[in-house]
Amino acid sequence: MLEIQNLNKSFGALAVSQDISIEIGAGQCHALIGPNGAGKTTLIHQISGVLQADSGAVLLDGQDITRLSVWQRVQAGLGRTFQLTSVLPSFSVLENMAIAAQAKRGSSMRFFRAAAQERALNTIAHATAERVGLSARTDVLASDLSHGELRLLELGIALAAKPKFLLLDEPMAGLGRTESAALITLLADLRGSLPMLLVEHDMDAIFQLADSVSVLVDGKVIARGTPDAVRAAPGARAAYLGEGAA
Amino acid sequence: MSMTLFLILCLNGVQYGMLLFLIAAGLTLVFGVMGFINLAHGVQYMVGAYLAFFFVQLTGSFFLAVVLSLGAALIIGLLLEYFIFRHLYTRTHLDQVLATFGIIIFLNELAKVLFGPATLSLSPPELLSGSIQLTETLRYPVYRLVTIFIGLAVAVGLFFAVSYTRVGMLIRAGATTPEMVSALGVNIQQLFMIVFGVGAMLAGFAGVIAAPIFAVEPGMGDNILIVAFVVIIIGGVGSIGGAFVAALLVGLIDTLGRSLATMVLSAVFNPSFASQIGPALASMLIYILMAAILVFRPKGLLPAKGANA
C-alpha cells in the first residue's frame, strides 16, 4: 500500500535519511521507532510532502507521489495526523470533519450553495464523529475542546477524508493512561481496513498495534521485524528504550 | 548623454539610497525585533524635517537645529512608544496598522495646521552650500556629498553596534528567536524602547538632512515609507546589511530610471510613445525589482539568519 524506496535526504553534510526502504501492505500497521534526532520527523515530512527527498521514491497504492505537493498527496489518498494538534479552532467539531470530507468530494470552487447543508458531507462527518467518539460534541467549537478530545478530532479529520493510508505522528502524545488505552482500541479497530504507519514512543501502543517495526537510528533503519523480534535485537533495544544510538 | 551627467545621477542615486537606508534601518529593526508594523515610521521622517525647519527659524543655526531636532525626534518617538506602541506589541497586525494609521492622519494634519499646507524649503547651511569640483567636468553640491558620507558613517556605526555590542547582540537574537531573548531574562520593555528610540531618531535624522534637499510638506513621509517597505522586502526583513544593499539598489535604480527610462525607450520606440511610457515605467521600476526578488529570493537578498518569512 505504501512503499518507501531507497529514500535519501541530507542537509549539507548531515545525512538525515540514508537509503530508507519500508513497505507496508494492505491491512498492515507498521511502527517506526527511534531516539530523538534519529530522523523520524524528516522521514514523515518526506512522506507527507513537506520536504522533498534527494533521491528515492514514495509510492502510494502503486502511484508515485515522490514529487507531489502536500495537498496533492492528500488527494491521492494519504491521511495524516500531527504530533502537535492541528485543527481549525473557529470551526465546530462537525465542520472540521465536514471540510475534510469536502476536500475529497468534488471541487471546492463552489460559490453559492451553503456547504453546511450538503447532506453527503454531514453524513460522513457524523459517522466519523461517531467512530472517534465525539458524537456528543459535534456542535462545540474546536477551540473549546479538551486536549484529549482534540487528539480524537485530529484523527477524525484524517478519517473523514477516507484515506487509503494513514500516517500517525505520535497520536498518543500528551494523553493520560485511560485516554491512551481508548485510542489504542480505536486504532486497533481501524487497523484491518486501513493500513498505517505509526510513529510512537508509547511501547504499549506499539506492541498492541504494530504488525512490524522499523528502528531508525541516525537516519538508517538498523533493525526491522515483528515487535517481538525487534525487542530481542540488541541495537534496537537501546534505541527504543531511549538510551540513544547503540 | 555625457559621462558627467551619468556620474551626477549615480551620486544622486547613492544619496537617495542613504536617506532610504536611514529610514529603512529603523523600520526593519522595529519590525524584526518586535514584530511590530509601524506605518507611522514615515511620519517620523516628516517630523524630523519640520523640526529642522522650526529650529533653524528659531536659532538661525543649522547645526544647532540638527542637534535640537535629533533630541526632539527622540523624545517624540519615546513618547509615542510609551503612550501608544507599547500597548500594541502583542496585538494583531491589523490593530497595529489601524493605530499607526491614526497617528499618520493626526500628524500630517497637525503639520498642515502648524506650518500651513504649502511646501517649505530650507537652505543648506552656509558652510556646506556651494559645490565642489570632483573631476575636471564634474561639480557636485557639497551638502549632498556630505549627506552621503553621513549615511555611510551611520551605516558603519549601526553595523558595528549591531554586530559587537550587547544591545546589538540582543537585537540580532530578538530578530531571529524572540523566545531566547526573554529566556535570557533581559528587560524586553527596555530593549524595545531602545530599538524604538533609535529607529525614531534615525527616521527623524533622515528628515532633518532631507529638508534642504527635498520639499518639506505634509504627507512627505507617506511615499517614502512605502519605498522603505520595498527596501526591507528586497533586503530581507530584520537585516541591517540587507537594508543597506537594498537601499542603495533602490536609490540608484529609481534615480537613474527616472532620468534615463524615456531616453532608453526612445532609442527603440518612437519618441512620443517613449515619453508617454517612460515616466510610468520609471516609477514602476523599483516595484518590478521587488516582484522579481519575491519570485527568485522570497526572503530577500540578505535575510536575517533564521528569520522566517
Add this chain to the structure above:
Amino acid sequence: MDRPLILAAFIFALLLALPLLLPLFGAAYLTGLIIKAMLLAIAAISLDLLIGHGGMVSLGHAAFVGVGAYAAAIGLESGIEDILVLLLITLAVTGLVALVTGTLALRTSGVYLLMITLAFGQMIYFTLTSLAAYGGDDGLTLWNLATLFGSDVVQNGAGLYYVVLGTLLMVWWFVHRLSRARFGRVLRAARDNPQRAEVMGFAVKRYQLAAYVIAALIAGVSGLLTVQYAEFVSPALATWQRSGDLIVVVVLGGLASRNGAILGAFFIVIVEEVLGSFLHEWRLIYGPLLVLMVLFAKGGLSDLFAPRGTRRSAH
C-alpha cells in the same frame, strides 16, 4: 432567519425607502452622501472578504477601485458608452491586474502580504498618475457618462441611486452566499490554520488567489460606479490612504460582517461630514479617535453594531 439577515433586510428596506420617505431628490447633497457611503460600503465588503474571511490584510485595496475607475473612464473617453460593456471592460482589466499582483503577493503571507500589497498599490497609483493622456496627477473630468441601452437613466438622481443600491445588494448577497459556500469554508480554514487546510487536501494559495481576484473585481465595480457618480476620475481614488480608510471601515464595522461594512461606511461618511462641518481640521480628531479605538475599545465600535456572538477575530 438569523439576525444578520434581519439586520440586512432592515438596512436595505431603509435604503430603498429613503428616496420616498424624504423629499430626498430635492436635496442632492444628501443623496450624494448616501451614494458615497454605499460606494464605500461596496469596496469595504470586498476588502472584508479578504481580511475578515481570508485573514489576508491588504493595504492596497483602493488601487483596484482606481483601476476599475480608470478602465471605465478610458472606455468612456474611447466612445464606449453602454454601462454593461463598460462593466465587462472594468472586470477584465481589474481581474487581470489582480491576477498578476495577487500571484506575486500571495507568495508571502501575514505582515509581508500587507507590505507587498501596499507596494503594489502604490505602483498602480503611480501608473495612474503617469497617464498623461487622461489627466495625469490632476485626473480627468468626464463629459460623457455611461448609458444603459442608450438611456440616460443611470446617470444621476433616482436612477443612479437605485443602480448603486442594487449593486450593493447584489454584492452583499454574493459575498454572503460565497462565505457560506464550500469556497468560503476553505477560505476560513486557510485563515484559521493554512497548514491544516493544505493537509486536508486544499491547494490553499489557489483559493486565496481566487478570493483576492474576486475582491478586486468588486472593488473595480465600485470604481466604475464612482466614475458615474462623480463624473470625474483621479489617481486620488487609489492612494494608500484610501486603502487605509477601507481598513478602518472594515474593522469599525466588525470583521467578516457585511452589515458591519455598510454601517461602518455610513459611520465614516457621516463622521467626516459632521466633524468636517464644524472643524475644517477634523482629522486632528479622527486620527486620535482611531488610536483610542484600538487601544481601549477592544472589539472596535463594531460591538455596538454587530449582533452578539457573531464577531470573530481574523487571527
